[in-house]
Amino acid sequence: MDALVTGVSATRPPGGRRVLAIGRACVVVRPRTVAVTALLVGVAALAGAVALSVGSLPVPLLDVPRALVGAGDDPAAIRAVQAVRLPRVLSAIGAGAALGVSGAIFQSLARNALGSPDVIGFTTGAATGALVQIVLFGAQPTQVGLGTIVGGVVTAGVVLILARRGGGVSGPRLVLVGIGVGAIAAAVNGLLLVRGTIDASSQANLWLSGSLDARQWGHALPVLIGVVVVVPLVLLLSRRASLLEFGDDVAAQLGVRVERTRLALVACAVVLAALATAAVGPIAFVALAAPQLVRRLVRADAPPVVGAAAMGAALLVVADLASQLLPVTFAVPVGRMTGVVGGIYLLWLLMPSRGSVEGKGWR
Amino acid sequence: MALMSDTLHAEGLTLRYGERTIVEDLDVSIPEGRITAVLGANACGKSTLLRGLAGLLPPSAGCVRLGDVDIRALAPKTLARRLGFLPQAVTAPVGVSVAELVARGRYPHQRLLQQWSPEDADAVNAALRATGVTALRDRRLDELSGGQRQRAWIAMLLAQQTPVMLLDEPTTYLDVAHQLEVLELCRRLNRDEGRTVVLVLHDLDQACRYADHLVVMRQGRILAEGAPAGVMTRELVADAFGLRALIHEHPVTGTPMIVPLESLASVDESRGDRPGGAPAGEEVRA
Numbered sequence: 021m022d023a024l025v026t027g028v029s030a031t032r033p034p035g036g037r038r039v040l041a042i043g044r045a046c047v048v049v050r051p052r053t054v055a056v057t058a059l060l061v062g063v064a065a066l067a068g069a070v071a072l073s074v075g076s077l078p079v080p081l082l083d084v085p086r087a088l089v090g091a092g093d094d095p096a097a098i099r100a101v102q103a104v105r106l107p108r109v110l111s112a113i114g115a116g117a118a119l120g121v122s123g124a125i126f127q128s129l130a131r132n133a134l135g136s137p138d139v140i141g142f143t144t145g146a147a148t149g150a151l152v153q154i155v156l157f158g159a160q161p162t163q164v165g166l167g168t169i170v171g172g173v174v175t176a177g178v179v180l181i182l183a184r185r186g187g188g189v190s191g192p193r194l195v196l197v198g199i200g201v202g203a204i205a206a207a208v209n210g211l212l213l214v215r216g217t218i219d220a221s222s223q224a225n226l227w228l229s230g231s232l233d234a235r236q237w238g239h240a241l242p243v244l245i246g247v248v249v250v251v252p253l254v255l256l257l258s259r260r261a262s263l264l265e266f267g268d269d270v271a272a273q274l275g276v277r278v279e280r281t282r283l284a285l286v287a288c289a290v291v292l293a294a295l296a297t298a299a300v301g302p303i304a305f306v307a308l309a310a311p312q313l314v315r316r317l318v319r320a321d322a323p324p325v326v327g328a329a330a331m332g333a334a335l336l337v338v339a340d341l342a343s344q345l346l347p348v349t350f351a352v353p354v355g356r357m358t359g360v361v362g363g364i365y366l367l368w369l370l371m372p373s374r375g376s377v378e379g380k381g382w383r
Numbered sequence: 384m385a386l387m388s389d390t391l392h393a394e395g396l397t398l399r400y401g402e403r404t405i406v407e408d409l410d411v412s413i414p415e416g417r418i419t420a421v422l423g424a425n426a427c428g429k430s431t432l433l434r435g436l437a438g439l440l441p442p443s444a445g446c447v448r449l450g451d452v453d454i455r456a457l458a459p460k461t462l463a464r465r466l467g468f469l470p471q472a473v474t475a476p477v478g479v480s481v482a483e484l485v486a487r488g489r490y491p492h493q494r495l496l497q498q499w500s501p502e503d504a505d506a507v508n509a510a511l512r513a514t515g516v517t518a519l520r521d522r523r524l525d526e527l528s529g530g531q532r533q534r535a536w537i538a539m540l541l542a543q544q545t546p547v548m549l550l551d552e553p554t555t556y557l558d559v560a561h562q563l564e565v566l567e568l569c570r571r572l573n574r575d576e577g578r579t580v581v582l583v584l585h586d587l588d589q590a591c592r593y594a595d596h597l598v599v600m601r602q603g604r605i606l607a608e609g610a611p612a613g614v615m616t617r618e619l620v621a622d623a624f625g626l627r628a629l630i631h632e633h634p635v636t637g638t639p640m641i642v643p644l645e646s647l648a649s650v651d652e653s654r655g656d657r658p659g660g661a662p663a664g665e666e667v668r669a
Contacts, residue, residue: 031504034482034520045496131476256495263490269470272439274543275463275491321479 035321053318053327060314060330064116067337068109072101074344111235112340112354113333114243115296116306120314120332121251121325122296123307125289128261128323129282130191133369136308137293138362140198143304144205145175146297147228151209154224155216161238164227165298172294175205180286230301230355232340239299246295247329254288254325261285262322303355305362306332388450389465389546389579390415391436395445398428398435405431406603408445413547413596418573418580420594422587424624428603429583430471433551436581437468449547463491467545471552471583473536475524481535482520485510488542510541514568530561537568547579548572554584562586566593591615591638599623615639621647 032038037048072088073081079097086092087101123136130140137143149171153159159167183190183197209228213221254261260281263271272278293307310332314324324331339361340354391413398406406428413419413436421429434440436447438454446453454462467488475484488510489503511517514534524532533553540548550569554562570593572578584590590597591611599607599614601623607614620628620641629642 031501033499033503034480034486034507037499039499046498046500047496048498259490259495259498263487265476266484266487267470267473269434269439269468270473270487272459273437273463273466273468273470274487275458275460277459319478321476321483 050318050320053320053324056314056317057327057330060327060334064113064330064334064337067334067341068113071109071112071337071341071344072105074341075100075105107237107240108232108235108340109337110240110244111299112232112336114240114247115300115303116310116332116334116336117247117251117329118243118292118296118332119303119307119336120310120328120330121247121254122289122293123309123332124311124314124323124325124328125254125261125285125292126194126307127311128265129285129289130194131265132191132195133312134195134308134366135191135198136311137289138302138304138307139202139366140195141179141200141202141205142172142175142198142290142293143297143302143307144202144209145178146172146294147302148205148208148212149174150227150297150301151212151224154227155212155220158220161236165239165242168298169291169294171205172297173290175201176286176290226353227301228355229353230303230358231353232300233353235300243295243299246292250288250292251325251329254285257281257285257288258323258325265323300336301355303336303358305358305365306335308362309365310335388415390450391466391547391579391581392448393432393436393445394448396432396435396442396447397444398431398440399443400431400440404443404603406435409603409605411598411605411608413579413581415579416573416577417595418569418582418593419596419598420590421581421583421598421600422585422590422623423600423606427600427623429600430551431603432600433468433549433581433583434470437466437549438462439468460491463543463545465545466547466549467540467543468549469536469540469551469553471555477523477525479524480521481516481524481527481538482507482511484524484535485520485538485542488539491543506542506544510538513541513572514538530557530564533557533561533565534568537565541572545578547581549581551583552585553582554586554589562589569593587615587620587641588633588638591640592633592636611639615641 033048035050036052037050039046040049069081069084072084073079077096077100079087079101083092083097084101087098088106090098090102092098119137126135126137126140127133129135146168149167149169150164152171153164153167157163179194179198179201182201183194213224216224260271260276263274263276264278264281268278296303311324311328314327314331318324318327336354339358343352343354343357393409393411396406396409397404409432421432423429431440435442438447441455446455448454449457449465485507486503489506492503493499511520514537516531516534516538519527519531519535524535527535537550537553540550553565557565566589569580569582573580582594594611597608597611597614598605599619606623607619615630617628617630620626625647627644627647629644631640631642633640
């Protein structure tokens with residue numbers, strides 16, 4: 021039988037991977053993963069370009085690159101593209117990528133498709149931080165952003181402490197505790213909305229619906245910087261993360277420092293989710309679905325970090341574009357739209373026949 | 384590797400889960416290049432001892448040494464190149480193939496910028512061959528039978544190429560033919576490659592037949608240890624398992640063979656320890 025497995029296939033790493041040698045270093049890459057990721061980046065870029073061209077002042081798609089670099093005949097077009105639409109598109113790309121990676125990490129750690137920051141309460145808790153700022157202090161966008169991050173980190177801390185037992189966090193327990201903490205945060209959010217003045221409450225409501233309208237560089241830059249800094253860290257941890265999926269004891273006996281790795285991964289995921297929420301408000305569905313969708317496309321045996329980032333960015337840019345192109349009567353904030361789609365997807369995940377709640381078949 | 388001794392010792396080892404002491408002040412020495420079987424009734428601390436020996440449960444007191452070195456002093460990856468451990472009831476993520484699982488065993492030999500070498504490929508292929516799962520290399524683990532899956536997991540441990548291998552109940556959930564297959568594999572690895580193998584087993588006949596050395600535990604302590612012929616007596620079976628039994632000689636191998644008669648717990652309710660024979664998988668775990 022051995023004779024059947026001859027030549028290159030027996031010397032290559034398994035799972036459709038290839039070894040890429042650069043000097044003395046050699047890294048393992050998966051052509052299928054690279055191709056899928058490139059495709060998703062292309063989709064995000066194309067949708068982003070279209071989003072830069074449409075609006076109350078249409079700019080022809082072919083003029084968009086020139087307007088971007090400030091070389092065009094029409095100053096109004098340059099301003100619309102550079103100052104109005106570009107921050108919006110980049111906010112969508114940054115937040116989508118951050119949510120995708122955050123979801124990929126939590127789903128991997130929880131070994132469960134439901135382990136995503138919007139299901140396990142982090143997004144709701146981050147929103148609580150924002151609402152406190154808006155309703156109680158009448159704060160400006162920067163302070164709201166800070167409040168979001170603090171809210172997200174505090175919620176994550178509470179969930180993790182409550183979900184700990186015997187030194188480890190189990191997947192189903194993380195999901196259940198997260199749902200409980202998220203419910204409390206949602207109740208607090210409701211309370212804040214009732215207590216606030218009409219002005220503050222309507223502003224808070226707008227924020228809560230998760231919107232990309234009127235995004236400025238102050239929204240786009242933090243999440244973009246966060247993605248650029250944190251995603252490489254996650255990549256460094258991703259081999260260890262894929263070993264954790266085989267269980268703590270197996271990973272530990274292979275030489276992984278389990279608790280340290282998990283803590284680092286959680287920190288990265290929480291920061292990314294909080295930054296995304298600070299930039300665009302609570303956007304549902306992206307963190308839940310992006311890693312699942314990309315896992316089905318790449319069919320890899322490891323958490324798809326860059327793939328989930330690309331998928332998240334593509335999903336959010338396309339969703340935002342769709343929400344702008346829909347007739348005004350149907351046009352809704354992008355967070356509401358992803359919420360509806362995400363609700364249906366969540367129901368499908370929870371279908372008894374799929375059994376994914378028990379952690380089986382979570383891919 | 385040849386310069387380092389790979390004898391595994393525990394000295395005054397105490398292991399706790401939270402407040403519960405599972406293993407207390409235990410001294411044990413695992414003979415190098417031999418097969419050792421750890422025996423005992425359910426919840427006697429076998430699995431906990433194995434986790435402690437593997438360095439997965441930090442001792443509350445005492446230490447575990449590999450050669451002369453306290454294993455806590457070794458970097459995790461260094462330890463993982465010298466000592467491998469297969470936990471009981473392992474599960475892989477859905478969709479992982481046999482070869483992908485086995486390749487995970489190479490992690491301790493790889494570095495961030497040295498992710499795959501010809502040695503990795505050789506080790507994976509050799510492990511697949513030794514466990515007889517080469518033909519299944521591209522099959523999904525969740526589509527395999529229990530016996531095939533268990534062999535794939537052992538292959539992962541083999542690919543790790545550690546001189547010492549600890550396996551927690553590798554035969555549980557397997558039918559008797561597959562149990563013997565796994566034990567024969569362990570024997571081959573021991574005889575042909577000189578690996579030190581430690582097995583937690585429930586079947587006393589199999590333990591006597593395949594192990595060179597027995598470690599019998601009761602309530603977190605060692606009751607007896609040594610060669611099967613010397614250790615396996617009626618008194619020991621009564622003490623360790625609460626079982627009245629006859630000891631015969633195996634007609635083929637000449638090793639001790641246990642004929643269970645009755646559980647002593649039903650005879651004398653006042654005994655403190657629990658009888659054996661209940662289904663496996665009840666070991667106390669965190």
